[in-house]
Every structure is written in C-alpha cells, then in structure tokens.
Amino acid sequence: MTPRPILEINRLGHQFGDFVVMRDISLAVQAGTMTALIGPNGAGKTTFYNLVSGRYQPTQGSIFFDGLDITRMPAHRRVALGLLRSFQITNIFPHLTVLENVLVPLALEHHKGFRFWKSMSRERDLKRQAEEILERVGLASEAHRRAHELAYGDQRLVEIAIVLARNPKLVLLDEPTAGMNPEETERMVHLIQELAQQSGTTFFLTEHDMNVVFSVASYLYVLHQGSLLAQGTPNEIRGNRQVKEAYLGGSLDS
Amino acid sequence: MSARGFSGSVIATLVLLALLLLGPCILPIYWTMIVTEIFIMGLFSMSFNLLFGFSGLLSFGQAGFFGIGAYTAALLIQTGFPSLWLIIFCSVLVAALFALAIGYLCVRRDEIFFAMLTLGFGMMLFTIAHNWRELTGGSDGMPLCSVPPVRLPGIEWSLFPPVHVYYFTLFWTAAGVFILWRVVRSPFGLMLTAVRENKQRLAFVGADVSRIRLAAFVIAGGLAGLAGVLFCVFNRMATPDFMHWAFSARPVLMTILGGSGVFFGPAWGAAIFFCLEQLVTAFTENWMIVLGLILIPVVIFFPQGIVGTLVQWLGDRKESRS
Numbered sequence: 001m002t003p004r005p006i007l008e009i010n011r012l013g014h015q016f017g018d019f020v021v022m023r024d025i026s027l028a029v030q031a032g033t034m035t036a037l038i039g040p041n042g043a044g045k046t047t048f049y050n051l052v053s054g055r056y057q058p059t060q061g062s063i064f065f066d067g068l069d070i071t072r073m074p075a076h077r078r079v080a081l082g083l084l085r086s087f088q089i090t091n092i093f094p095h096l097t098v099l100e101n102v103l104v105p106l107a108l109e110h111h112k113g114f115r116f117w118k119s120m121s122r123e124r125d126l127k128r129q130a131e132e133i134l135e136r137v138g139l140a141s142e143a144h145r146r147a148h149e150l151a152y153g154d155q156r157l158v159e160i161a162i163v164l165a166r167n168p169k170l171v172l173l174d175e176p177t178a179g180m181n182p183e184e185t186e187r188m189v190h191l192i193q194e195l196a197q198q199s200g201t202t203f204f205l206t207e208h209d210m211n212v213v214f215s216v217a218s219y220l221y222v223l224h225q226g227s228l229l230a231q232g233t234p235n236e237i238r239g240n241r242q243v244k245e246a247y248l249g250g251s252l253d254s
Numbered sequence: 255m256s257a258r259g260f261s262g263s264v265i266a267t268l269v270l271l272a273l274l275l276l277g278p279c280i281l282p283i284y285w286t287m288i289v290t291e292i293f294i295m296g297l298f299s300m301s302f303n304l305l306f307g308f309s310g311l312l313s314f315g316q317a318g319f320f321g322i323g324a325y326t327a328a329l330l331i332q333t334g335f336p337s338l339w340l341i342i343f344c345s346v347l348v349a350a351l352f353a354l355a356i357g358y359l360c361v362r363r364d365e366i367f368f369a370m371l372t373l374g375f376g377m378m379l380f381t382i383a384h385n386w387r388e389l390t391g392g393s394d395g396m397p398l399c400s401v402p403p404v405r406l407p408g409i410e411w412s413l414f415p416p417v418h419v420y421y422f423t424l425f426w427t428a429a430g431v432f433i434l435w436r437v438v439r440s441p442f443g444l445m446l447t448a449v450r451e452n453k454q455r456l457a458f459v460g461a462d463v464s465r466i467r468l469a470a471f472v473i474a475g476g477l478a479g480l481a482g483v484l485f486c487v488f489n490r491m492a493t494p495d496f497m498h499w500a501f502s503a504r505p506v507l508m509t510i511l512g513g514s515g516v517f518f519g520p521a522w523g524a525a526i527f528f529c530l531e532q533l534v535t536a537f538t539e540n541w542m543i544v545l546g547l548i549l550i551p552v553v554i555f556f557p558q559g560i561v562g563t564l565v566q567w568l569g570d571r572k573e574s575r576s
C-alpha cells in the first residue's frame with residue numbers, strides 16, 4: 001500500500017509566451033521520502049518550483065498538495081497549508097538581524113502579523129522559539145548580527161531557518177548548496193538529512209550536482225529540456241543510459 | 255544593549271515633551287504659533303514615513319488625506335457640529351476610509367508606479383476640492399468663524415487663544431505619535447520592515463503583502479487626516495492648497511531633511527524646515543532656492559538625513575568607546 005502523496009503533479013506544462021519551458025510533467029512526492037529533481041542547467045528545475053510554489057501560474061496541468069488542488073492558489077496561501085520553499089539565489093531579509101529573520105515567519109505562523117499594539121519585545125514565546133530554530137540550524141551565536149553581515153554559507157542557513165519557522169509539511173529546496181565551498185556543502189547536506197529525520201517535514205530538492213543528490217535523496221526525478229526523462233532510486237538513475245547522455249550534453253541519437 | 259537604549263530614548267522623549275509643555279511660557283506668541291505648525295507638519299511627515307521609511311513605499315499623495323481631514327472638519331464645524339471630539343473622530347475616519355479605497359488600488363504596485371498612482375489620486379482629490387464650489391468654496395476655501403471649544407467634564411476650553419491651540423495641537427500630535435510608536439514596535443511593525451526589506455521572501459513565508467501595505471496606508475492616511483484637522487483648526491480654514499501635490503512634497507522634503515531611518519527624524523526635519531525658513535526669509539525672499547541648496551548636499555552627502563546622520567555618528571562613538 002502506498003501512502004497518499006504530499007505533492008501530486010498532473011500533466012504540468014508551462015510556456016513563457018511562445019517558448020515552451022515545461023511539458024507534460026506528472027510526478028508525486030511521498031511524505032517522508034527525500035525526493036530530488038535533477039537535471040542540467042536550464043532544464044527547468046527552478047521554473048518547476050516557481051509553478052509549485054505559486055510564483056507563476058502554470059499554463060497546463062494541475063497541482064495537488066496534501067490532497068488539495070492548489071493550482072490557482074496565491075503563493076502566501078500555499079504557505080499557510082505548509083508548502084514552503086527556498087530560492088536558488090539566497091533570499092532573506094538582509095538588514096534585519098538573524099533572529100528577526102526568523103521572527104517574521106514565526107509571527108505569521110502564530111497569526112500575529114496584524115497585531116498593531118503589543119510590543120514585539122514582549123513576544124517572549126516567539127523569541128524563545130526563534131532561538132530554538134537558530135539552535136537547530138547552528139546559528140544561535142549569530143542571532144543578533146544583521147543577516148547580510150554573515151558568511152555566504154551562513155546566509156543560506158538563515159533561509160533554511162526562515163522556512164522551518166513555518167513548521168512546513170513540504171519544503172522545496174532550490175539548489176541549497178549552490179555556490180558553496182565543499183565544507184559548507186557538507187554542513188548543508190548534513191543539516192538537511194538531520195532535519196528530515198527529526199521533524200515531520202518532507203524535503204524535495206533540486207541539484208545540478210549529481211554527487212550531492214545521490215548521497216541524500218532516496219527517489220529521483222530527472223528533468224531534461226522541460227520534460228521528465230527518468231525516475232527511480234539513485235541506483236536506477238545511475239545506470240540509466242538516457243540520463244548519462246543528457247548530462248554529457250549531447251543527444252547521441254540526433 | 256536594547257534595554258538601556260530603550261529606556262534612554264523614552265527618557266529623552268519625556269524630557270522633550272516636558273520642554274514642549276513649557277514652550278508657550280518661554281516663547282513669544284509668534285514662535286508659539288510656529289512650533290504649533292511644526293507639530294502639525296511633524297505628525298504629517300511621521301505618518302508619511304510609516305509608508306516611506308518603514309514600508310519602503312513612496313507616496314506622493316498624502317496631502318489628499320491631510321486635506322480630507324481638514325475639509326471634513328471644516329464642513330462639520332460649519333454645519334454647527336457641537337462636539338470637537340466627534341469632529342476629530344469623524345474626520346480621521348473619513349480620511350482613513352478614503353485611504354482604504356485609494357490604497358486598495360495602489361498597494362499592488364511598486365516603486366515609481368505606486369508613487370505615480372498616489373500622485374494621480376492626490377491630484378484628483380485636489381481638483382475635486384478646487385472645483386466643487388458649492389461644497390468646498392472652491393479656490394477661496396472654507397473659512398471658519400468659530401471652532402467649538404474643547405469640552406471635558408466641568409471644563410470648556412476655547413480654541414481662540416493661540417496658546418490654547420498650541421496645547422490642543424500638542425496633545426493630538428503626541429497621541430498620533432504614540433500610535434505610530436506602538437505600531438512600529440508591534441509584530442505588524444516587523445511585517446512592515448519585512449515588506450521594505452524583501453517583499454518576495456515575505457510572500458513566500460505566507461504573508462499577504464498587499465494587505466499589510468494597505469493596513470499601513472490606512473493608518474498613515476488616518477493620521478495625515480488628523481494632522482489636517484489640526485491644521486484646519488490652526489488656520490481657521492480649509493483650502494485646496496492643503497491638497498495640492500506641492501503640499502504632498504512637504505512631508506517628503508521634511509523626511510529626507512531629518513532622516514527616514516529614525517523614528518522622530520521626519521519631525522526634526524519639520525522643525526529644521528520651519529526654523530530655516532524663518533532664518534532665511536529674514537534675509538531674502540528666495541527661501542525655496544536656499545532650501546534647494548540645503549537639500550542637495552543633504553541628499554548627496556547625508557542620505558540618512560541630518561538627524562539620522564547625527565544619531566548614527568553618536569552610536570558609532572558610543573560603540574568605539576565601549
């Protein structure tokens with residue numbers, strides 16, 4: 001018996017004007033299964049996340065999250081359902097402190113965004129929770145620094161902390177290790193694995209680096225020029241001839 | 255650090271308030287009236303800065319709401335409304351409702367498009383006030399022969415003497431500033447800062463960015479309306495000039511002069527503006543040229559404004575000593 005998928009995509013397609021970037025994608029992400037979407041640069045991974053997270057409206061197909069049709073739902077309402085994302089290019093609140101970066105989503109999580117009168121400094125519960133989250137991602141000592149002052153790798157961790165603050169069911173991570181040195185990459189991979197085990201959160205990540213992805217994901221989808229090329233376990237994908245060809249950059253049969 | 259900094263700024267504010275309460279005892283009547291005007295424009299600029307400095311929204315139409323506050327008050331006073339409290343309440347409400355309607359159409363746009371939309375609506379409101387002669391008296395405005403007194407249990411306080419107007423204005427300015435102070439420190443205030451910082455990230459952690467902006471727009475519009483009521487009482491009239499787009503530029507100038515990054519920056523900007531005007535007009539009629547000559551170096555060399563730069567400089571010194 002297979003459990004109900006947390007994310008289900010049916011025949012998703014998208015075009016920018018006349019340019020078709022995505023066609024006929026159907027896939028499912030099972031809750032608790034670390035899933036990855038891989039493919040060479042320009043394959044359409046970021047576009048796919050933009051569609052799932054609500055940044056763009058798809059031109060074809062439908063998206064179901066936790067059994068609910070979210071195809072036309074605005075981005076912020078998808079978040080309220082527990083669907084969060086990170087961005088390929090670090091996306092944080094640069095001039096807020098690291099703690100405030102986490103307090104923003106926490107206030108929203110507790111429906112306090114429209115409290116006009118109580119002082120933020122009295123929201124001790126929120127502050128304590130924010131500190132716990134920073135502890136989990138290893139940024140507790142940086143809490144009072146401004147986010148933009150942090151090292152690159154730490155800024156990417158701030159974004160993970162921001163996402164965790166909404167207590168997500170599913171997190172889309174768009175190339176979480178992009179631009180990182182090997183040491184930072186190692187730390188990020190370790191963190192994602194740890195979070196996946198400890199919390200009830202499912203992670204769905206994209207990567208263009210096959211080595212990273214084979215070490216974390218237990219199920220893979222391969223995207224190539226906007227279409228799904230293959231899917232399977234890391235071992236199945238590793239042995240797939242079509243995937244190898246795509247990554248070598250040539251379609252040998254044309 | 256923040257606990258000490260907090261009580262320090264509260265003490266500084268209370269000292270300032272005490273000085274302002276003593277103002278009319280020290281100042282000649284002419285300056286009492288100028289300080290009254292500084293209160294009004296200070297509140298107007300600070301309400302503008304809730305949008306500009308805190309939320310990153312440059313509105314060029316705030317005079318519209320200022321003017322709606324002033325005209326609503328003038329109309330209610332003319333029809334013989336007896337209660338000043340109710341007049342203030344209704345005028346602020348009407349200004350806030352206009353802000354709700356206009357804001358709804360503006361907040362989905364960014365930067366220059368937002369600025370142009372607010373400018374456009376501001377010009378429309380001006381034109382209505384200017385051309386609807388039957389209601390507003392057109393370009394002559396609406397002069398008021400009398401203003402109802404402030405009524406408290408057992409007291410009736412006439413708003414005829416300028417000193418009374420001074421205290422009346424000080425009270426309502428302080429009330430407006432207190433509201434702004436609470437709002438910017440609240441969780442909602444944090445949302446505003448987040449809108450300014452990165453509205454995309456904010457939307458993708460589940461905030462309805464347009465609603466947050468709209469709420470800020472309504473608060474700013476309501477408080478601009480309050481400033482307008484005060485200006486109407488101060489001048490004993492409402493004129494279309496209050497709604498002209500050149501009047502919308504005033505809070506922008508004052509905020510840039512004082513500094514948008516400091517809570518009281520815009521109010522200090524208003525104070526600097528009026529004091530300079532007094533100083534300069536003693537020597538020349540070309541006050542606007544001098545203002546331009548001052549603004550240009552401020553924008554180029556002190557983009558955080560005069561007070562903003564001072565505050566930062568003091569902060570740096572404190573840090574380097576400790």
Ligand SMILES: Nc1ncnc2c1ncn2[C@@H]1O[C@H](COP(=O)(O)OP(=O)(O)O)[C@@H](O)[C@H]1O
Binds near residue numbers: 046
């Ligand atoms: N907003 C856009 N308008 C037009 N074309 C776009 C847009 N965003 C992405 N593309 C194109 O879509 C294709 C897929 O891009 P992307 O999703 O960023 O790939 P990946 O993340 O896999 O590297 C690329 O050819 C890119 O140029």
Ligand SMILES: [Mg+2]
Binds near residue numbers: 045047
């Ligand atoms: Mg990408």
